[in-house]
Amino acid sequence: MKDARILGVRVDCLDMGSTLERIERFVDEGGPHLVATVNPEFVMRAQKDREFARVIASAELCLPDGVGVVWAARRQGCDVRQPVAGVDLVQPLAAMCARRGFRLFLLGAAPGVAGALAAKLRSGNPTLEVASHPGAPDPSQDAETLKLIHEHGTQVLLVAYGAPAQELWIDRLRNRLGVAVAVGVGGAFDYLTGRVPRAPAWMRRAGLEWLHRLGRQPWRIRRMAVLPVYAIKVLRNDT
């Protein structure tokens, strides 16, 4: 599998279909495998947060999440056309789990959100075995969360605590999770349950989802302030 290095962070050159195939293979092999959805904010954080950089480097898959990463990866010859974002992965992944009989667990987001998404996924995939829990990244919650994950016999775990909390949480508990695959999916549960509206299709196609996010959640400006710096660094240094 070809990959790109964006300011030192690995990004795998995958589309949605090949991502699902890889995840299916991970479950067949047994775990634990970490899947990270790498966006420009990840890349910038990894520049100064060594612990986060180490965890991302240890991921078995680093998906190109967002147009900023696709753009940088294509500059290095990566044949990726569309981002593979966590939010777009959840539904096809649930369908694959239903088809293969893989047990899915949705962890994170505000109380009620993961449960609502589980109900929605179940109604689209009647054979899907899916459980959910809001949980929290705080170690005081670990015992209860692990118990629920184990009781469900979880094979595929989606963690929606936002970055970097979700990746650090998965890394901290990696060998106790007992799952084959753990994926950090950020705010995906909020989008998929309609808590936070997604950008219209034309904006997504034009690569402007970030602008829509900013309009809805202006507090993101502080996090997005790194994006011009990201673009300049990528243009200066394609390694």
Ligand code: UDP
């Ligand atoms: N969240 C959580 N527990 C926490 C902090 C955050 O479940 O202690 C959830 C929050 O409800 C939201 C997600 O983590 O669903 C973070 O979403 P955001 O859009 O900020 O993540 P991004 O996609 O930008 O990484």
